[in-house]
Amino acid sequence: MTQRPHTPLLDKVQSPADLKQLSEAQLQQLANELRSETISAVAETGGHLGAGLGVVELTVALHAVFDAPRDKIIWDVSHQSYPHKILTGRRDRIRTLRQKDGLSGFTKRSESPYDPFGAAHSSTSISAALGFAVARDLGGSCASGLGDVVAVIGDGAMSAGMAYEALNNAGHLKKRMVVILNDNDMSIAPPVGALSSYLSQLYAGAPFQDLKEAAKGAIGFLPEPFREGAKRAKDILKGMAVGGTMFEALGFSYVGPIDGHDLNQLLPVLRTVHERATGPILIHAITKKGKGYAPAETARDKGHATAKFDVLTGEQKKSPSNAPSYTKVFADALLDQAAADPQICAVTAAMPDGTGLDLFAKRYPSRCFDVGIAEQHGVTFAAGLAAGGLKPFCAIYSTFLQRGYDQVVHDVAVQGLPVRFAIDRAGLVGADGATHAGSFDIAFLANLPGMVVMAAADEAELVHMVATAAAHDTGPIAFRYPRGEGEGVELPERAEVLELGKGRLIRSGRGVAILSFGTRLGEVQKACETLVAQGLDPTIADARFAKPLDHELILSLAVSHEVLITIEEGAVGGFGSHVMQFLSNEGVFDNGLKFRSMVLPDQFIDQASPTEMYATAGLNAEAIVDRVLNLLGVSKISSKA
Numbered sequence: 001m002t003q004r005p006h007t008p009l010l011d012k013v014q015s016p017a018d019l020k021q022l023s024e025a026q027l028q029q030l031a032n033e034l035r036s037e038t039i040s041a042v043a044e045t046g047g048h049l050g051a052g053l054g055v056v057e058l059t060v061a062l063h064a065v066f067d068a069p070r071d072k073i074i075w076d077v078s079h080q081s082y083p084h085k086i087l088t089g090r091r092d093r094i095r096t097l098r099q100k101d102g103l104s105g106f107t108k109r110s111e112s113p114y115d116p117f118g119a120a121h122s123s124t125s126i127s128a129a130l131g132f133a134v135a136r137d138l139g140g141s142c143a144s145g146l147g148d149v150v151a152v153i154g155d156g157a158m159s160a161g162m163a164y165e166a167l168n169n170a171g172h173l174k175k176r177m178v179v180i181l182n183d184n185d186m187s188i189a190p191p192v193g194a195l196s197s198y199l200s201q202l203y204a205g206a207p208f209q210d211l212k213e214a215a216k217g218a219i220g221f222l223p224e225p226f227r228e229g230a231k232r233a234k235d236i237l238k239g240m241a242v243g244g245t246m247f248e249a250l251g252f253s254y255v256g257p258i259d260g261h262d263l264n265q266l267l268p269v270l271r272t273v274h275e276r277a278t279g280p281i282l283i284h285a286i287t288k289k290g291k292g293y294a295p296a297e298t299a300r301d302k303g304h305a306t307a308k309f310d311v312l313t314g315e316q317k318k319s320p321s322n323a324p325s326y327t328k329v330f331a332d333a334l335l336d337q338a339a340a341d342p343q344i345c346a347v348t349a350a351m352p353d354g355t356g357l358d359l360f361a362k363r364y365p366s367r368c369f370d371v372g373i374a375e376q377h378g379v380t381f382a383a384g385l386a387a388g389g390l391k392p393f394c395a396i397y398s399t400f401l402q403r404g405y406d407q408v409v410h411d412v413a414v415q416g417l418p419v420r421f422a423i424d425r426a427g428l429v430g431a432d433g434a435t436h437a438g439s440f441d442i443a444f445l446a447n448l449p450g451m452v453v454m455a456a457a458d459e460a461e462l463v464h465m466v467a468t469a470a471a472h473d474t475g476p477i478a479f480r481y482p483r484g485e486g487e488g489v490e491l492p493e494r495a496e497v498l499e500l501g502k503g504r505l506i507r508s509g510r511g512v513a514i515l516s517f518g519t520r521l522g523e524v525q526k527a528c529e530t531l532v533a534q535g536l537d538p539t540i541a542d543a544r545f546a547k548p549l550d551h552e553l554i555l556s557l558a559v560s561h562e563v564l565i566t567i568e569e570g571a572v573g574g575f576g577s578h579v580m581q582f583l584s585n586e587g588v589f590d591n592g593l594k595f596r597s598m599v600l601p602d603q604f605i606d607q608a609s610p611t612e613m614y615a616t617a618g619l620n621a622e623a624i625v626d627r628v629l630n631l632l633g634v635s636k637i638s639s640k641a
Contacts, residue, residue: 005036015089016063016114028263031060034083035292037091042082043311045097046431047105050290050303051080054184054260055152058285059083061266062150065274070145072116072132076125076153078107079304080182081115088114098431100608106435113144120435121400122373123160125151126179130166133175148178148274155183156350159372170280171251178273179252179282182260184289184302247282256284261291301353323488326481327424329459331356333466333495334393334422338364344470345385347371347394349378355395355424375400379407379419386417391470395422398438398480399429405444412476413448419476420469421445426455426480426518427569428600428614433607438480439600442517442574445478446547452477452500453546455518455568455575459486461544467495482519482569484610501548509537512628513561515554517543517568517575520619524567527624538628546575549582558588558595563631567598567619574599594631598624 009026010033012018022030035056042049060083062073068088075081085103086094090112096102107115117128129151136146157163158181170177247254255273258265266285273281289303290296295314296303307316338344338360345367352358352370361368371378375396382392396404401423412419426438446453452472456462456479465479506521507528516524521542528538539561541553546568558564564583566576576597583589598619605613614620 005033005040007033007037009033010037010086010091013087016068016087019060019064019087022064024263024267027060027064027267031057031263032292034060034086037086037094038082039293039311041086041094041097042306043309044095045099045102046305046307046309047082047098048079048304049293049306050296050299050301051077051154051184052082053291053293053296053303054287054289055080055182056083056291057261057263057266058152058180058182058287059087061263061270062152063087065267065270066148066150069113069116070147072129072147072149073114074117074125074129074132074149074151075107075119076151076157077122078119079105080152080154081107084114085112088112098433098607100606100612102607104433104607105431106433116142116144118435120432121403122157123153123163125153125157126163126166126170129177129179130170130173130175133170133177134173137175148176150178150180152180152182155181156373159350159374161374161376167247167250167252174251174279176277177280178277179280181256181282181284182287183257183284184287252280252282253277254282254284256282257286258283260285260287321485323486324459324491325485326456326459326462326483327354327356329462329486329491330395330422330424330466330481331359333463334360335363336495337466337470338367341391341470342367343389344391344393345369347378347382347385347392349373349375349396349400351395351397351400354397355422357395375404376407379404380411382419383407383411383415383417386412386419387415391418391420391473393420393422393469395424397425397436398423398427398441399425399436401441402444408445408476409448413451416450416475418473420472421476421478422466422469423478423480425483427482428605428610428617429483430610430613431607434604437605438482438569439571441478441480442546442568442570443572443577446574446578448476450475451547454479454498454544455546456481457516457519457521457542457544458489460489460492461542462486463492464496464498468498468500471497472500480518482610487519487522498544501545501550503541503543503545503550503553505539505541505553507538507540509539511538511561512536512563512632513539513541513557513565514624514628515541515543515557515564515566515579517546517566518570520567520569523614523619523621524624526621527628530621530625531628534629536628536632543575546578549578551582554579554582555586555588558583558586558593559591561593563594563596563628565596565598565624565627565631567624569600569619571600572597572602596627596631598627 009030038052093103098105106120107118109115109118129149132149307318309316346357346360347369348355348357349371350373352361357368382394385392423441429436445451454465456465462481469477514524524540528540531538566579568575576599600617605616
């Protein structure tokens with residue numbers, strides 16, 4: 001176990017109230033200790049390190065000034081919430097982060113009153129904060145009370161339209177609330193050294209309605225030779241189209257940019273806001289993702305997501321792979337298709353690495369588009385590309401595609417446009433828990449007229465499905481695949497274009513048929529070994545398609561077996577429901593077929609390893625065996641002699 005950091009001041013903090021007793025020098029020491037504790041904890045658990053390190057000082061300042069949980073501090077996405085969790089009575093559990101029965105990697109209402117709003121997807125904080133502010137002013141109530149409201153949102157999350165919808169509404173309603181723009185990419189404007197610090201102090205000492213006058217006054221105190229340069233700097237700070245002017249036009253008082261790592265700037269500004277604000281305030285804080293930990297600061301992703309790592313070196317402790325990841329297989333297969341077809345292009349929503357499209361971008365930069373955190377735009381943009389005669393692959397995690405569902409319906413499906421949806425992270429994903437589970441895409445895509453929905457049973461099938469999608473020009477098509485490594489099967493030398501709506505028979509048997517959709521096929525085969533050992537002879541089929549269904553295959557299984565079970569890595573309403581609807585219309589159930597659909601249970605499953613999550617869901621080999629034996633009315637069958 002890594003040696004724990006020395007944290008004498010942090011050891012005395014049991015709740016944010018304890019910060020009110022500390023001097024500014026002590027708060028700085030606390031911030032240093034909090035950073036060390038965060039690094040130490042994530043080294044043991046893995047997780048989103050960089051974002052938390054970037055807001056250590058901001059977290060300390062917020063809890064020192066505001067009165068949580070009565071005051072609501074809402075972290076957007078909440079990758080950055082680990083320091084917040086340490087300060088809010090959860091330090092004793094911080095090394096259970098993202099583990100089974102441990103702390104969530106995100107804010108979670110059921111976990112603590114200091115988490116007023118759950119978050120894991122981006123760009124929700126301003127909307128939620130405005131809701132709290134209106135609830136407060138209309139006499140609403142909650143157990144912890146309703147006071148001030150602070151939304152912390154990153155510059156990346158500001159690329160989603162929802163954030164601007166919320167800003168527009170908040171500016172109109174003019175409710176007292178604070179938005180902190182955590183700008184960790186310096187994408188708006190950097191602070192201007194000592195002048196910026198001085199301006200911040202002046203802001204803190206002046207009424208908010210006179211902020212601009214305070215800035216003018218600062219220039220007046222400077223010697224004449226410096227005044228013109230300072231005026232230009234002030235104009236940069238206050239006049240950029242994406243800085244003060246825009247936010248002020250939306251109805252916010254704009255303060256900044258300030259140094260988000262300097263408590264001497266943060267504390268007076270926040271205290272003044274707390275004491276004097278009457279309407280919506282936006283504080284623009286410049287921070288550095290991964291701040292204070294060199295391996296994170298120098299990493300290309302600034303330590304966004306890490307496995308367990310060595311604190312001294314930053315070296316991550318990743319388990320060796322036995323097979324390529326599904327994401328890598330997709331990326332390589334798409335490159336092969338793109339090499340042969342210049343019309344193929346790719347779209348991702350701020351996840352080029354996660355979706356494997358970073359490889360595509362390196363080889364074909366003019367044909368790869370990262371649209372930022374903007375799934376709705378990404379889907380409709382892909383629809384426009386398709387309407388313009390290109391062949392777009394829109395690569396989005398299942399859980400994030402939910403955001404673009406209206407666009408999938410209205411802009412793609414209704415118009416019959418050939419957008420290819422590559423849906424990564426299908427099924428249960430592990431440490432990110434329920435918020436990132438790809439549970440619903442089968443159901444919400446398969447009910448759309450004209451949509452083709454595929455799921456790969458293994459990495460070889462994924463290669464074929466990429467080719468099938470590339471060749472499909474008559475409407476939208478989607479294929480899904482899970483996070484993590486494949487089954488270890490041999491990859492085909494040449495990708496085949498699959499016949500739409502045709503599955504494949506894996507094993508012929510009698511009595512019991514199991515029809516799998518997706519990567520549960522491996523568990524089905526394990527279950528089959530157990531069942532064979534107990535004297536049964538199951539049939540196994542891989543559906544490949546949830547839409548269109550392989551009617552011929554399904555009917556043959558139904559009429560020639562006593563029991564038919566479907567299994568999928570998705571919620572009710574998906575593949576199994578479509579099979580049941582088809583069989584019902586065919587009157588198959590009139591003849592006594594025993595049919596069961598194995599799907600994800602009607603609950604959100606908390607984080608654990610994917611293996612543990614599927615055990616909880618009842619979708620592993622053991623659960624399949626139990627389901628078969630139960631349907632046959634036996635608990636155990638004697639092995640063959």
